[in-house]
Amino acid sequence: MADYRVIDPTGDVVATKNIESADDAYNWFIEEKADNSELGWRLEVDQDGDWAFVDDSEGTSPGN
Numbered sequence: 001m002a003d004y005r006v007i008d009p010t011g012d013v014v015a016t017k018n019i020e021s022a023d024d025a026y027n028w029f030i031e032e033k034a035d036n037s038e039l040g041w042r043l044e045v046d047q048d049g050d051w052a053f054v055d056d057s058e059g060t061s062p063g064n
Contacts, residue, residue, distance in 0.1 A: 002045050004054070006033040009040030022054065029054075 004025040005016040015033050019025040025043065034041040043054040 002047075004028070004046075005044050005051065007042045007044060008035075009038050025054065 001018050001020050002022075002025070003016060003018050006014050006029055008014050017025075017028060019028060022045070025045070029041075029043040034043075044051045045054050
């Protein structure tokens with residue numbers, strides 16, 4: 001399990017949750033947290049104390 005957080009377009013953390021898998025985290029983000037009417041929402045994962053962008057093509061690897 002890993003900790004995930006949702007960041008809104010202004011950079012504020014709006015939700016955090018401990019989730020079993022990256023797929024489950026992505027679904028939580030898309031279905032419950034992200035406001036699709038505005039660009040700039042992002043999902044991050046805690047990787048050993050550092051928050052990293054969740055790349056939808058690479059699971060929980062940091063984005064470039």
